[in-house]
Every structure is written in structure tokens, then in C-alpha cells.
Amino acid sequence: MAFTEPDKLVSLEEAAGHVADGDVVALGGALSYREPMALVRELVRARRRDLHLVGSAHGIDVDLLVGAGAVRVLEESYVGYEQDFGLAPAYRRAAESGRLALRETCCYTLLQQLRAAEYGIPFMPVRGILGTGIRDLHPEYGEIRCPFTGQRLVAVPALAPDVALIHGLLADRRGNVHLARPLVLDERFTFASRKVVVTVERLASPSEVAEAGVVLPYFAVTAVVEAPYGAHPTSCYPHYTYDRAHLGEWVKAAGTDEGVHQYLDRYVLGPGGEEGYLKSVGEDRLQALGEWSASDERWKELLS
Amino acid sequence: MAFTEPDKLVSLEEAAGHVADGDVVALGGALSYREPMALVRELVRARRRDLHLVGSAHGIDVDLLVGAGAVRVLEESYVGYEQDFGLAPAYRRAAESGRLALRETCCYTLLQQLRAAEYGIPFMPVRGILGTGIRDLHPEYGEIRCPFTGQRLVAVPALAPDVALIHGLLADRRGNVHLARPLVLDERFTFASRKVVVTVERLASPSEVAEAGVVLPYFAVTAVVEAPYGAHPTSCYPHYTYDRAHLGEWVKAAGTDEGVHQYLDRYVLGPGGEEGYLKSVGEDRLQALGEWSASDERWKELLS
């Protein structure tokens, strides 16, 4: 269970090898923030299929995987682009065509299922869910009565993802990882999952990671990849804010199957790797995303 | 439920007023480390009675309160001085005389009971306890079957202490508190308890606390007291290591009821307050405890 090899540094391709067709995959980050996009793109390149995605509120990571045909079961609490670009087009199209098994979850329910796995117990009692349509989407939930109060509670089964994909700031070769807040569910995914694959902006010495603050300890981490801009086009503060223009480009493309394929050809499959991806995006654009900290005005400008 | 007053700074005496006779009291820190001793001493001065103490592995905080006759129910996982001074004399004497209701708990069981309170659920399922004498000490525990696996598990009831007593490093007047690791159960006590009373080494500005790192957010904190050396004779790193000689003095005194009273007269009741307590201990001694960081040799010397 513990991962104790002193050097876990692998290529992105090798890292994606930890994800098998049909796996339950937990995606770190949330919405427009620190999603494991380099790994997501690599799964597309590897033509992974039938994935069961679990997560809280997500965006392009899920939309892209669904668009690429990699997903069969969808167990996220939200997929979309909020007030920015609204509904996720590829996801929506797949959902409405019946190609996806839709098991919409709720953030807290998911948290409690992960905690059950983390605590080594087969279920957690949860207050809520009863009376909602979310309950109907989950025949695997049960019910239980409190032995003390007689209250009726939903029992949600432990959920241990096959693999968690996380993008962080720094890691050492052993797998100690530094993340900045918000941590979202990254810690819970790490401790509940069977394998944990982490990409980071930069490989660092153990002492540098320790000084920045270890959030994920090495023994829980399976493999480490150095992937600068590995969250792009989502943000990875303090390195870069999110690339709103690029997201917009994806959302526009994702409106049709053909658009999805054109996007994938141009950015993911055509260039054949992350170096190519970043070149296609353009160095100037990437550099500009780091200028958010120059001033509030610059920050606002980048996000408008 | 939220504590939103902008200024929560009170005297130690007022702070102790948040603890009523008969309350369930959670003690922060552990063993020889960061125990809320200034508050413990103030509870002795206030002649508080019939307390129900809950905690993990503790030392002089419990031993002193028991010695002073403040405790009726003992629900800690350990009370003593490890290899250093062994069994806790006052506690042991009270326990063997039948004056205490002994409800020895286990660290993880306690954690899961606090979590149940924190999660707003009436119980938590726990693996373990069955087959042990700890189970027999807790008629309030129940049993439950997993609705999925049919497994038999212990159901432990939610535990929301009436008040948690925590000693930290820094706080602002609003109640944001910085603690250093180990955090032991301090966070869980804070979020599970109805009231949270915090003493700190030093009152600081909000920005200084934020920079050091808020661990307990203001809305969860009821009252704040500035109490330098408030953990003495336990340690409060990085400020001071534990006062082994003073602990030894207490342990020796605690061997008899008379010794306990002499100790209390000399250090707690006689001086009548923390200023007097610290004077009785002596400024040189206190200063020396801060020298642990000078070198490993000095550190070792202080602990031998």
C-alpha cells in the first residue's frame, strides 16, 4: 500500500499508464483551478476508454475527456463553466445522447464516501439526499437507522478511486508534494485512492518541498511527473491564472463533434506531447498568464 | 453558533467562567506538549467541580485537575508521564479509591466521536473495540450492521464537548489562532465543541496571525486570553521546552494528598494568579527553557 521507492519521477506517458480502461478516476482541482490537464491530455493521446470519473465541481478536464470519448460513467457534482461560458458543450451533448451513465453526485456526499474509504469503514451515514433526484440516481446508496436516536440516514458506500490525478506546485523525486490552497478534495483523493499520480510545475529538492510545506506525503504518491503549465488552461496560482481565451476557444469548438476533433488535432493529438501543446498555445500567451500578480488591474484585464 | 464579536480578549478569570461545574471539558495538546495549563490552574483556583474530561494521551493537566478534586468522569486514552515519571500519582490514587468514574477511551474512537459531532451525524461506525475491556467501560456505545456488507461495527455516539481548552502560540483579538504542529486533536476539539477558550503565548495583529497561519478561525473561538508560558510546565515549542524538573517536583508532591495541597498552595492558590505562578517557578528557569534551540547539546541537557 505504501509507495516507498526513492525515485518516482516518470514521463507523462508512463504516468498515464497507471490509468487503465474502465478505471474509477478522481480528478483533482476544481472548476477553472488546478485541474490535472497534462494528464487529461495524455489520457486522450493514449485513447483511454470507459473511465468512471469522480469529483466535485469541474470544467474542461471532464468536458475534454468526455469529448474525446474516454468516459462511460460520470459521477461529478457539476460540470461546466459557471457564469463564464455556461454549460459544458461536449459533456452536455454526450449526456443528452445517452452515451454517458449519469450519476450526478453532491460535494458532501462524495467527501463522505471518500472519508469512509480513508477510515477503512464500509459506509458513512449522511444527513440529506433523501427526497432529491440525486438519491434516485444512486441505487448503490442504502439507508440506516441511528442505533441511538432512531433517525433515518442515508448510508453511502466507501469510494476508493482506482487512481487520483493531481496537479501540484512542487514535488521531490520521492513524491512529497506541495500544493497551495484551495486544496479542494486533493488530500482526500490522495488518501482514499489506490494509486496517486501527480504532475507538478517543477521538480524540487526535498528540502525545498519541505520548506514550502508537504501536503501529500511520499508514501501515498505512486508517480511524479514534471509538467510545467500542467494545469493549463485552468489556473495554477501563484504561477499562472486561467487562460480564459483558450477556454473560450475550447468551448466554441466543443459545440460540435467535428469541432472537438479539430481542437484535439490542433492541440492534443497533432503536437503529440505537452511540449507541442505548449508551443501551440504560444509562449507569449503563457507568459502573460503569469502577470496576474503585477497589479489588480492587470489581473482583472487577464480575466476579462 | 458562530462567535463574531470583534474583541474576545478576556482575563483568565473570565475565561475560566466559560467552564461550569459538571461540564464535558476537552483538553488540547498531549502528554508533555502544549497543554492548557494556565486554564487548568485557573479552574483549580475557581474550585470547579465534577468535570468530565475528554482527551487523548495526557499528563499533568489531568493529574492536577484530579488532584485538586475538580474531576468526576475521566474519558482520556492515557494519563501519565511515559518513561519519564511513569504513572500519574494523583490520578492513580483517585482512580483506585473509586472517586472517579473511569471511562478510558481510545484515541481513534474519540476522534471518530468528535468527527460525528463535527459532521452533524448522531454516530460514527468504527472498526475495533469489540472484544476489549474498553468496550465494557462504555455502555453508551452501540452496534450496527453495515447495510452493504453485513459487517458488525461499533457505533460510537457523537461527542460535542461543552468547552474545549486550547493553548496556542498567537491570536488576534477576534479569535484567529495560530498553532504549530503537532496539532493533536486541537482542530477537532475546536470544531466539535460548543465553546472554545484559547490561551496564547502572545496577542498579535490579524496580519501577523495570518502570516504565521490561521489554524483555528475566529468564528469558532469563544474567548481569547494572553497567557505567556500558559502551557508551562508542558512544552510550547518554539517558545520553550518542557520543564522536566518542575514536572518531577509535581510528581513527587502528587504521591500524597498532602503533597498535592502543598504544591497547589505554593504554585497555584497561594500566588493567586498566573503572574504569581510564574514568579514562583522563577524567571531564570523559564528563560532557560527557551534555550533548547541553541544546540542539540543544550536541548538534550534541558531534557535530562
Add this chain to the structure above:
Amino acid sequence: MSADFTIDEWMCAALANTIRDGEVVFHGFGSPCATIAMHVAKRTHARHMVLVEGSTYALDPDPAFVPPTSNDWSLMRRAVHVLRFEELFDLAARGGVDRMFLSGGQIDPHGNTNVTAIGPPDTPKVKLGGGGGGCNLSATVGTLTLWATRHRSGRTLVERCDVITDLGYVTPTGTRQELGFPGGGPEWLVSELGVFDFPDGRARLRRLYPDVSLDEVRAATGFELVVDPGLRPL
């Protein structure tokens, strides 16, 4: 004077007015009106409110602007502290969040909301984004302020939600009391046409925006419109 305000500003003010001083308040993601309303309240009548941002879980931040996404560091600027995901949700689960802002693609007269799907949830006609944390939160949070910006479309306030994502007062399975939920349910529903309260657990029109007529509201509302006898403009 009223002509100086946009409808968005009116809505934000109406939302802000639902907040009481000293409350712990939280909004869902993708809710810029609620974000602004909370910051307005915090700077005016509710200086002691505990403001938790909807996706960063930043505590009492001072953002320079409202970004187009809610999980952004700009919403953490000068925050006292950034709560963990777990800390916020646990707080809400034990009844420690006093008010939450929630919206819905559909909202029924009992205050149930749907952000999951139009049509059946497993084979939807339109797949909506999803409920995030609302399903659990609506069961335990003290009071809810619902909001809707497309009341006028006629498709938002409906007799019955196709799917119930977040709980109002009563569902086909039972009332929130029968289901064992400690949360108080929706207190207000603020749309771009008016403000509803929920006496006896059913939406009742209580305020109209200037320049909006009762007939307009009735035409846009898919359930029988109950009107407060004391109805007046905002």
C-alpha cells in the same frame, strides 16, 4: 432615483437585504450576484457576518473585482484565512452555516430547485451543470436565499421540477421535518421581477421591482401566484 440603478444592482441589493448581521453566509459557485450581495451586506448592515466565498472557501476576503469563475485567487485576496473544503461542508452539516444562496434552472412553489436536468436525470433533454454541494447543503443550512435571473422566461418558476436537486419545504417523499433535516429551508426567493417569501412553506410574492407589473409576474410564473396583501414595490 430608481432609474439610476440597473436591474442587476437592484437584485444584488435585494439579495444583500436577506442577510442578517452576525450570520455565517455562503454562496454556491457561479453566483456573481450572490458574491456581490454578500460583499455589499458585509460593508453595510452586516459587518459582523462571516463571509465564506463559494468555491475557494476564503474567509472574509476583500476582492478587487469579481472574476468570471468562482475558484479563483482573486476571491481570496486579503482573506483572514482559507477554510478547507471539508471545514466548510462540515460546518454546514452541523448547522453552522446560517444562510446560503442557491439558484435553479427550475424552482417550484415549495422552493425545491433543479440544476440537474430538464427531462429525466439519467436521459435528459437538457443536461444542466449539476448541483455542486447544494443537495446536502440545502438539508442542513439554517436558511436559504433562492435567486433566479430568468424569471421572465417563463421556464424558471414552475409548478414541478423535473428533478429535485436542492430541497425546499416539501418533496414528493415528505417534508424536510419528515426527512429528518434540521435546516430551515428557503426564506426568500429573489428574481429579476420580484421578491417572494415562504409563509407556510409556499412562495408568496411580497415585493415588486419598479416598473414591473403584477400581471407580468403572473404571466412569467408557472405556478399559481400567491400575493401578499401588503405587496409593495422594492
Add this chain to the structure above:
Amino acid sequence: MSADFTIDEWMCAALANTIRDGEVVFHGFGSPCATIAMHVAKRTHARHMVLVEGSTYALDPDPAFVPPTSNDWSLMRRAVHVLRFEELFDLAARGGVDRMFLSGGQIDPHGNTNVTAIGPPDTPKVKLGGGGGGCNLSATVGTLTLWATRHRSGRTLVERCDVITDLGYVTPTGTRQELGFPGGGPEWLVSELGVFDFPDGRARLRRLYPDVSLDEVRAATGFELVVDPGLRPL
């Protein structure tokens, strides 16, 4: 050569030898022998072990000395990381701790230990310190190494514990399998007289310290002494 070692050193070496490389290992508080054994193992045959200190939950620290208390920053020196209390206990609860060191004021032949009380636990003749986390941990940790420094007293290895704090292989309520516990139970018991293993879940003497006779061990042991036919000195 053996005369150059103290009995404490022998014990620490014997304890260290129970650790396999790559294991996640944890000790309880108040266990200086186990602390030293873990650091010896980490520096010799088990360089890839994951060493978690018993009370600070420091990960792979490099202490300059062993202090008289286990919740001390000296045991965190140069640690890679300090785990939270919750992280360590949850790890153990889900089977992620491979080995734990546990001791007992009483230890029975099934490997049950008592650190709670001599006499009835609610009205004890002697109140011992208490079990800390051992009660739960002994149910789920992969394997246990038990240790005792007062075997010679005749009061430590007993036929039956007055109270069972930490679980061995079988209790009056059932076996650990019957109780539903995934942990493997005690693998070794190291005392200052010898080393026991637990074939079929019952303590069996397997090694003797130099200068200790089988009769001495038998006299000091409160349960029927089963001896490995291959018994030999350490």
C-alpha cells in the same frame, strides 16, 4: 562479543529485526526501545521503511537524542513532514500501517495486552496509564511487535489479562476474524529474556538472550511455556 552489549541494546536490536524493509512502522508513546529500534532498522536493513514517530507523527525524522517524552519536537528534527493525528490514525484504520510496537503491563499467550488496570477496570487495584490508541490500532494494523521489559518480574506474561486493552489473536468474545478485524495480530513478542513468535496464534519461545536459561524464562512466564524445537540463542 556479546558481553559488549547491554540488555537494552540486545532488546532494541531484536525489536529492530522484526521490521521488514518497505514497511510503514509506528510505535506508541512512552516506548523508547521501540523508537530506537525503528531508527536502527531505518539506518541498517530497512532503509525504505516509512518511520512514523509515536506521538508527534513526524515522518522519517532524524532526532539527535531520545527524549524522556514522546511528544517532543526533538523527535521531529529534520522530519520530511509531520502528519496530522487524523492522518496517522486513518492510515492505520484502512490497513496502511504495516507494523506497530505495543507493550503491556500484562500480556497473555494469545497476545492480548493490558495497559488499563490491574483488577477491575472501573474499580482497579492498580490503575495503569491507559492504552492510548492501541485498542483500535491493534484491530487494523498489519502486524504487531509486542515488547516487555519486565518479563523477569513474573507479573507481565500472564495466563489471562485482567482487562484486554489491545487485541491479540483471540479474546473471550471471539477471534479477530470473528470480530471482523483486518489486522494480522502479533507476530513477535520481544522481552528482556527472549523472543516469542505466534504460530497458530499462541506465543512460542523461539530465541533466548545469551546468559538466560530456559528455566528462568519458564519461571518468569505465567502461562504454559511452549518452546520452538529449534530454540536457539539470539
